Amino acid sequence: MSYKRSRIRQSKKAVSTMLVTAMCLSGGAAAFADSNTTTTAANTTSTSSQTTAGTASIFSDVASGFWAEKHIYKLASEGIILGEKGKFRPNDSITQEEAVTLALRFMNLDSKLPSVPVVPDKLKVGNYFKPYVALALQQKLIDQTEEIAATGAKESWGSKKASREWIAKILVRSLGKEADAKAAGSKSTTFADNAKISNSARGFVTVAVDLGLTKGVEGNKFDPLGLVTRAQIATFFSRGQGYINPGYAGVYEGIVSELTDSKLTLYIDGKTRSFTLDNRSVFFTSDSETKIAKSDLKPFTKVMAIDKVGSAAYVEVTDPKQQVESIEGTFAKVTGGNTIWVSTPTGYASYGYDSATQFIDQNGKVIAPTAITADSTIEIQKETFSPDKKTVVVKVKSGLVNKTSSGTIQSVDQNAKTVTLKDASGSVEQYKVDNNTLVRYQSQIITLGELKPNVAVNYTVKNSVLTNLEVTQSVERTVKGMLVDVNAGSKLLTFKNSSGALDVKVLADKPSILIDGITDAGLNDLIADVNAGDQVEITLDAQEKVTRIQVLGRQSELLTDSTVVSYDSKYKALTVIDGAKKLHVYTLDEKTKLDYNSASPTLSGIEPLLTKDRKVSITHIGDRALSLQIIYKYEGTYVSANTSAKNVTIQLSGGKTMTLNYTGSSLPLEIYGIASPSLSDIKPGDAVVAQLSANQDVLQTLAVKTPVQFEVVSVDTANSRVRAKSKGITDEFYVDKATLLGDNGQAIKASELTAGQVINVTFNGRNVVSVQVVKLNLGKVLSVDGSTVTVKSFNGGNTSYPVSGGVKVIRNGSVTTNANTLTNSDHVEIRKDETGQTVFTVLNSIVRPFSYYDASSKVITVKHDFNDNNYRFEVSLDTYVHQGDTTLTVQSLKENDNIVLYFNNNKLVEIEKQ
Incomplete structure (x- = not known):
């Protein structure tokens, strides 16, 4: 072959x-x-x-x-x-x-x-x-x-x-x-x-x-x-x-038709070829440099295998998309001859299956065909790569569940209002919760947020909603407060809780201590005081012992305008003089957070830099230095520039102004998007970062902080490079040294960025310092009262957006800052722009009678006039199909149903049946 x-x-x-x-x-x-x-x-x-x-x-x-x-x-x-x-x-x-x-x-x-x-x-x-x-x-x-x-x-x-x-x-x-x-x-x-x-x-x-x-x-x-x-x-x-197509011997590409722990079978040009999988086999994907596990191979995907005497020495997934088509409908019955019947708007349809067909319930558990209950919504998956088009999977998508059982908590999603449980048989199930769900621990009513993974529970489900959840074993929980006393000898911790009352807890043998800026913190690094102790979050185990203390805030002091007088390496004593010409002595140790323009700062590395007249910034409590920074840059806002005197003035965050000299013929200015910026390109109040020379005596670069909103075009994960477009212009930039955040503020990797996402990027000059995925919400405007816009989202929840800080409303490409231009009939996308301002984009819509839906191509067709060529639209898994508050399937629509189709950036996002 x-x-x-x-x-x-x-x-x-x-x-x-x-x-x-x-x-x-x-x-x-x-x-x-x-x-x-x-x-x-x-x-x-x-x-x-x-x-x-x-x-x-x-x-x-x-x-x-x-x-x-x-x-x-x-x-x-x-x-x-x-x-x-x-x-x-x-x-x-x-x-x-x-x-x-x-x-x-x-x-x-x-x-x-x-x-x-x-x-x-x-x-x-x-x-x-x-x-x-x-x-x-x-x-x-x-x-x-x-x-x-x-x-x-x-x-x-x-x-x-x-x-x-x-x-x-x-x-x-x-x-x-x-x-x-x-x-x-x-x-x-x-x-x-x-x-x-x-x-x-x-x-x-x-x-x-x-x-x-x-x-x-x-x-x-x-x-x-x-x-x-x-x-x-x-x-x-x-x-x-x-x-190229070099025609190497022993190299085959086909569709995975069978996959076990020790065998891979590919469907190639109407025939099958099997390969042994053993400990010599390695697995990769075509779009990544990193090995994957054998378990990451999926049936019905395209794979290239290199044969070495019957064994697959090298396996590469060339297309991860499973070659199957899905048909959704309402389950009617199973009859003899291995046939499943599905109700459709035009009558009943039958599909054959065999012993290789998998039947799965909505929680991923394998079931018998006879276990499917009438009127359940099911998805039938048929492979598309062979002439037989065999039914490979029948999955129950929704069916009413009523049960009382016991199990353990797997996860809790408070935003989606779901709880995932593993029942006594080992099956993993996910159920919705609502405002009437009762969550109890002993005689207390607790919140969903207090539930932790692996906690044992008894639970009751009615109509697929958790109505009662009772914790049957002790749970780990967290409390917040201010530290008053820490006694390592008696193992007692005293704190003032959120209500202001004193509370005492026993310390576990080795509680975890987390303090920002202090590596491997211990109990002695905590600051306890009756009036000004650390603000902490305390984790209590099942026996109410303290297992973890995280410092959320502390009353340390910052000394910014200081200069080194001397440093004694033997006693780790740093003497500085502040702006008021007052002397201070601080002690450094291995836990002092250091910053001196090094990727791996160490105490031994910073000591040679602590020479006389070196400018430093110190955060301290008493005479103990919590952090020490060699000043190599200043952040603040631009005030003015004097080209004759060759200096620039900036204002620091504390309100103090600072004048810095530069040596070149012009101000060394960097602004994203401007190849050769001049003074006319920067205005007072612009956020800037002033990078100093190694001797701290002159300005090396004045970089303007610029926020830009992009749509991701592609991501080169191997090189941490993003290609994105903004206002019709496409650019590429590296994000390997930037802070990357998801739409909820969580830390992410470059590999988690995907094409089509909207991102806010902050540049210091031409360097990317932060990237955050923009959360996009879709819904219908319910009300506009002058101070808020209330929107009902696709998941049924209502969200109010304040307009006091200013908003943008985009309708048919025109932009206005008046929220009152929104109406109760508008369906909108809501996002934050690069400045944090809320943007409402009104979705374009058309009203048409429904004609038919092609499940194989996932395309909906509507009836149209002779001169109207806009009548076929692709439906994605995210397209919201509904009538009022009732979610529908595309297959439930009937010919001549009057529907409204809503589009966001030419993508069909909502179908509303009238």
Whole structure:
């Protein structure tokens, strides 16, 4: 079976992007001889004899999680790269003869290797590589004249280390892009070292630059003579496989038709092929560099498997979308002959099933077909990749549940008003709660927020809603208050609770102490006082013992305008003088929070900087320094600039003004979106960050803080780079050093950002410092009373939005700041813009009679006039279909039902039946 690709190749443009971008990385890898051979003339073998043994095992010098691990596994499984004595030498530089050999294997041209290779004497290569170099000359992968001219008299062409620009030629030629490179040969690149790129290579680089493929290495350089490592070149060719069809033996792509712990079966062109899964098999996805677990493989997804003697050495998910279609309806009955009947608006429909079909209830529990209750809403999933279109899953989506049982709490979602439980049989179930749900612990009424995972409960469900939840074992809970006394000897903690009354609790053996800015805090780091103790959150276990104390606030003091007088490293004593010329002495210790423009600050690292006249900022309690910052920047607001005196004045958060000098011919200003900003681009009151020189004596950069709201276009997770658009302009920026927050303020990773999300980005100059996902709410306006706008959301809850701070209303592209322009008939999207202002976008709508719904394409069709071409709309899982407060399915709509369709940014978000 030949290697077949179904994911054709987005574009050849993307290939060049990958190549040049990858060449600007550092750290590397590819090996070219089997673990039992070397590349010497005395001990070499051909590739074909080495492709059956051990290639799925990682090399001893490539650790799990290594950045190029995926690509090394893949090429090793395909027999393109081989080990040398069990090692891979990932950080070694690649030689020219090795690079040519790898390129020809990548092009799958081993069968064309000449038996009597002819290589010019001036191109000195090892005997093992001669057939490859000879073939490379025949295939015009390298140019004989060009290579001889570039090789010194005393140089060995083959063992010469390959440079970045030379590798660019090999890569681009192996992908058939040389014509494009030659056409662009007369263009200059935008790299600062453009002149250092040789004329013969500049066209290859220029093609990539013109297509926006790379910004070069640090300092906007290409570094044409820089060396390429083995891991690096393995990564280039691995990624390049997504854009060619080389026809490697043993490589198969198909749909997962069967999956067990030890077996993978693919459906390929009407036939099936099975592979053994064992401890040598590795698993990846096409859009990630990180290994996944075997359990992450899903049935009916597209997968590429590389066969090594019946075992799948390398498995890659090429399309995670399951190849199934879903039909939703109301369950009627099951009859003999393995047939399930579903009620639809046009009558009854029947679907066959077999022993492989899974029947699942709404909590994911496997059930028998006969366990489905009448009138339950069910989803029938049929595979779409074979002519049989077999029914693979029948899932109960909703059905009334009435039960009394016992189990344990799994999770509580107070926003969604749901509780997830594991019942006595081990099944996980999720139920709604409402305002009438009674939650009890012993004789007390408690809140949902006090429930913790794994707590044992008895519960009652009526009509799928939890009506009663009784905790049957002690629970962990939290209380807040102010510390009055901590006695480690008697293990007693005294605090003033939220009502103002004193309370005493027993300390557990090793309570966890959390204090911002203090690593590994202990009881002695807590500040207890009758009038000014720490504000804390105290966690109590089932026996009411204190297991955790988190300091929420404390009455420390901040000394900002101070200068170092002296520092005694023996006693860790820092003497400073404040702005009023008053001396202070503070003691530092290993728990003092330090900040001196270092990614990993340490006490030993900051001590050499504590020299006389150094400006510092200190947070302290008494003479103990809680934090110490070497002043390398000031944050505040812009006041003014004097170009004659070459200084700028800013106002700090405490109201104090500060004047800073600069040395250049103009103010060193940075503003996002402005290439060369001038004084006219900054106004008093703008938030700024003033970066100082190393000697703290002059202003290095004045960066304006700029908030911008974007819509995410794509995310390059591997490089922490986001591509996004705002007001019609698309930009790319790195977020690796930024604070990333979800729409509820929770910390997230770059991989959790997705296309289509709206994000608020804050720039300091041109650097991203924070990114937060914007929460989008959809609903119908209920009332506008001048002070608030009340909206009923899709989930049925009402939310009031204050308008006193100003709002924006967008209707048909026009913007107004008057909330009273909203009406009770408006359906809206609500979000916060980059300044925190509430924005109401009125959804566009059309009213049409319903025609029909195509479940396979998930498209709704409405009746229309002859001249109306806007009558087919895609329905997503998030589309809210309803009549009044009753949620409907699309399938429940009947022909000629009058419906209103609401659109947000051309996406159908709501269907309302009249």
